[in-house]
Amino acid sequence: MLSPSDHPIRRTAFTALLGLLWISTITWCPLLAVSAADRDAPFRIEVVDQENGWPVPLVSLTTTHQVEFVTDNAGVIAIDQSDLMGREVFFDVNGRGYEVAADGFGIRGVRLTPERGGSARVEVHRTIIAKRVGRLTGAGQFVHRQQFSEPPAGFTETGVYGCDSVQLATHRGRLFWLWGDTTLARYPLGIFDSSSATTSLRPLNHDRPPLQIDYEYFRDDEERLRGVAKMPGSGPTWLSGYVSLNDHEGQPHLVATYTKIRPPLEAYERGLCVWDDGTERFERSQVLWSKTDDSPEPPPAPMGHVALWNDASGHRWALFGDPFPTMRMPATFEAWQNPQTWETLRPQAKLVAGDGTEKAVRPHSGSIAWNAHRNRWVTVFMQRFGDPSAFGELWYAESDAPTGPWGPAIKILSHDNYTFYNPRVHPELTDPDSPYLLFEGTYTKQFADSPPPTPRYDYNQILYRLDLQDDRLQPAHGASLE
Numbered sequence: 001m002l003s004p005s006d007h008p009i010r011r012t013a014f015t016a017l018l019g020l021l022w023i024s025t026i027t028w029c030p031l032l033a034v035s036a037a038d039r040d041a042p043f044r045i046e047v048v049d050q051e052n053g054w055p056v057p058l059v060s061l062t063t064t065h066q067v068e069f070v071t072d073n074a075g076v077i078a079i080d081q082s083d084l085m086g087r088e089v090f091f092d093v094n095g096r097g098y099e100v101a102a103d104g105f106g107i108r109g110v111r112l113t114p115e116r117g118g119s120a121r122v123e124v125h126r127t128i129i130a131k132r133v134g135r136l137t138g139a140g141q142f143v144h145r146q147q148f149s150e151p152p153a154g155f156t157e158t159g160v161y162g163c164d165s166v167q168l169a170t171h172r173g174r175l176f177w178l179w180g181d182t183t184l185a186r187y188p189l190g191i192f193d194s195s196s197a198t199t200s201l202r203p204l205n206h207d208r209p210p211l212q213i214d215y216e217y218f219r220d221d222e223e224r225l226r227g228v229a230k231m232p233g234s235g236p237t238w239l240s241g242y243v244s245l246n247d248h249e250g251q252p253h254l255v256a257t258y259t260k261i262r263p264p265l266e267a268y269e270r271g272l273c274v275w276d277d278g279t280e281r282f283e284r285s286q287v288l289w290s291k292t293d294d295s296p297e298p299p300p301a302p303m304g305h306v307a308l309w310n311d312a313s314g315h316r317w318a319l320f321g322d323p324f325p326t327m328r329m330p331a332t333f334e335a336w337q338n339p340q341t342w343e344t345l346r347p348q349a350k351l352v353a354g355d356g357t358e359k360a361v362r363p364h365s366g367s368i369a370w371n372a373h374r375n376r377w378v379t380v381f382m383q384r385f386g387d388p389s390a391f392g393e394l395w396y397a398e399s400d401a402p403t404g405p406w407g408p409a410i411k412i413l414s415h416d417n418y419t420f421y422n423p424r425v426h427p428e429l430t431d432p433d434s435p436y437l438l439f440e441g442t443y444t445k446q447f448a449d450s451p452p453p454t455p456r457y458d459y460n461q462i463l464y465r466l467d468l469q470d471d472r473l474q475p476a477h478g479a480s481l482e
Contacts, residue, residue: 042079047077055073058070061110064092070456074144099125133465136463152212158225162459163461211463246332266291303327305321318330327342327345354476363395371427376399388414397410
């Protein structure tokens with residue numbers, strides 16, 4: 001897909017010619033009659049998937065003078081700029097997996113004539129296997145729709161502007177969400193000891209856009225967002241291996257592995273921490289490692305995402321991995337506290353692509369989950385040094401066992417010079433036998449080749465839906481189930 005900055009032809013010299021020669025790249029509604037009450041209203045654009053009419057978030061429409069508009073979670077754009085009103089305007093369309101047809105020069109865009117109180121509908125074709133559901137975090141999730149006095153029921157701004165890499169656990173009848181470094185409105189440096197929130201066990205009313213989750217964030221006495229894992233020592237605190245485990249008396253404990261960081265992203269301490277239900281904060285339980293000349297690297301620890309598994313003998317295990325298990329232990333609080341019960345595992349280093357090329361696909365980060373519909377373990381992972389984005393290509397694979405072997409793998413999501421890392425599969429958000437798999441990841445310009453950041457979406461979590469009945473996933477199903 002070509003963007004305005006990528007295209008080899010200077011747009012300014014050909015805009016008028018394109019307006020005369022190609023008019024087939026747009027599907028839009030006639031302008032609606034403008035009432036007196038709507039004369040000051042913005043021009044409304046709705047971007048929808050031509051397959052099903054679903055609104056499509058994260059679609060950019062950019063003018064020939066580089067004014068960019070990005071659809072919100074409702075697939076809506078509100079245009080209120082006086083220099084665009086009352087004249088035909090060409091918008092380059094960058095759908096990040098959704099596109100309009102190209103014209104004779106290979107340019108993908110639409111022409112609209114914005115008028116106050118008017119509207120247009122733009123249909124896009126999905127080129128990726130996964131369907132985009134919407135943005136889970138960050139400000140302005142319905143910023144354009146709200147300009148038409150259509151606030152979603154119960155929706156409020158949280159104060160979060162951006163956050164890194166989700167961890168999720170079920171604890172005491174709630175979902176506990178946890179994120180890494182978090183940006184706020186009041187200053188570029190925000191929360192660096194893990195922001196957190198809870199929701200009901202089933203926070204989604206549906207698994208399609210427009211997406212809305214009502215998080216209950218942990219806040220201080222002045223109702224400001226706060227961190228929940230301020231471990232002793234300078235620098236950020238990052239948590240991983242987030243899970244709720246029962247003790248021998250059946251009482252649940254929310255636990256995690258913490259890492260202390262100092263410039264320039266150097267880990268210098270790692271240990272275990274336990275959630276205090278009274279103070280609603282993590283407290284340090286024990287230090288596993290401190291960096292010294294004699295101990296420059298940390299030992300294995302329960303890191304990554306957690307999957308709980310009952311083996312054929314009925315023993316219940318907690319598996320820790322990112323994406324594939326690197327450690328297992330009995331799924332009890334006492335075992336988690338005792339490193340003598342931890343067993344390290346050797347994860348699969350690469351998978352074979354199921355697209356006919358049989359190329360090696362090396363996982364970087366991701367998660368696994370049991371899927372009742374497939375009656376198998378499934379994974380969504382980010383490829384290490386993928387193409388076209390080094391850290392933005394996501395793949396799906398299956399296995400008969402949580403420890404593998406995994407594959408073949410099918411690419412389900414791609415980014416053009418943008419990163420989408422640390423994907424987390426969400427079996428908690430759908431019915432156990434659902435044919436749809438939900439997963440999220442962190443959408444960020446970091447580790448890409450200096451792309452312009454996408455307003456509001458950059459450094460936030462985006463949710464996708466994968467239809468496990470899609471014929472394109474057939475190579476991933478494996479011979480054992482045929």
